[in-house]
Amino acid sequence: MNLEQLRKDIFPSELILKLYKDIPDTQYEEKIKLVNNYIDEVRDSYDEDVLKIKKHNQIAFCYWMAEQYPQAIQHFEMVVENMEPEDYPPLYFLALNLLIRGNRILSNYEVAERWAELAWKNHNFAHAISNLNILNDYTDLITDSETILDKKYYPLIQSIIDEYGFPEELEDPIETIRSMHQRHKFWSNKLSKTVITFRKSTQEEYTEKLEQYVKSCEIEWFQNLARETLVKLKSK
Numbered sequence: 001m002n003l004e005q006l007r008k009d010i011f012p013s014e015l016i017l018k019l020y021k022d023i024p025d026t027q028y029e030e031k032i033k034l035v036n037n038y039i040d041e042v043r044d045s046y047d048e049d050v051l052k053i054k055k056h057n058q059i060a061f062c063y064w065m066a067e068q069y070p071q072a073i074q075h076f077e078m079v080v081e082n083m084e085p086e087d088y089p090p091l092y093f094l095a096l097n098l099l100i101r102g103n104r105i106l107s108n109y110e111v112a113e114r115w116a117e118l119a120w121k122n123h124n125f126a127h128a129i130s131n132l133n134i135l136n137d138y139t140d141l142i143t144d145s146e147t148i149l150d151k152k153y154y155p156l157i158q159s160i161i162d163e164y165g166f167p168e169e170l171e172d173p174i175e176t177i178r179s180m181h182q183r184h185k186f187w188s189n190k191l192s193k194t195v196i197t198f199r200k201s202t203q204e205e206y207t208e209k210l211e212q213y214v215k216s217c218e219i220e221w222f223q224n225l226a227r228e229t230l231v232k233l234k235s236k
Helices: 013-022 028-041 048-065 069-081 089-105 109-121 128-144 151-164 173-198 203-216 220-234
Strands: none
Touching: 013 028, 013 048, 028 048, 048 069, 048 089, 069 089, 089 109, 089 128, 109 128, 109 151, 128 151, 128 173, 151 173, 151 220, 173 203, 173 220, 203 220
């Protein structure tokens, strides 16, 4: 497989806007037609196995946004089954995440558990936050299915705490996962809003907002990211 092609965004921004902004989610058949037409247009420019994965992934999201979960699951399965986790981890593990969530929504708990097992088996290929997102959906799964979190997941939870510098401690593992997930979402969104809102303002104002962020942020990884931006700003 041509991994360079697989890791490339092959769908133009105009098409993505049509799919997820211009066309209502309920009109998923129209969206899928656009996806298939585009794939046919570029068929000579990409490897067939790459196009297969890209097509199924995009169609899966069209169904997902319309809450057509059985159909979405079928296409996300094609994505996972035609890849190795190391080929393109962000795509692979997002598909796994939604396979866990979608099957949980449909009360297919045993199927969801099998996909969670696959994610666990290959977790070393995933980014820490991809693992956190999967763990967060997994807590919903075990809550709905009235099962318990296997202790084999504890080292993974601790590794995420250590890598990102979360303030959480591994006591109640489910509450720890949920707390980290919410905290990460909050501070990630806050940094994004700070950058979008103030990067085109004066350097002094942008610097001040980033310094405030560093002082208040509870996650070490985001503190360091903001500090790196401050160093670049002050070196200009």
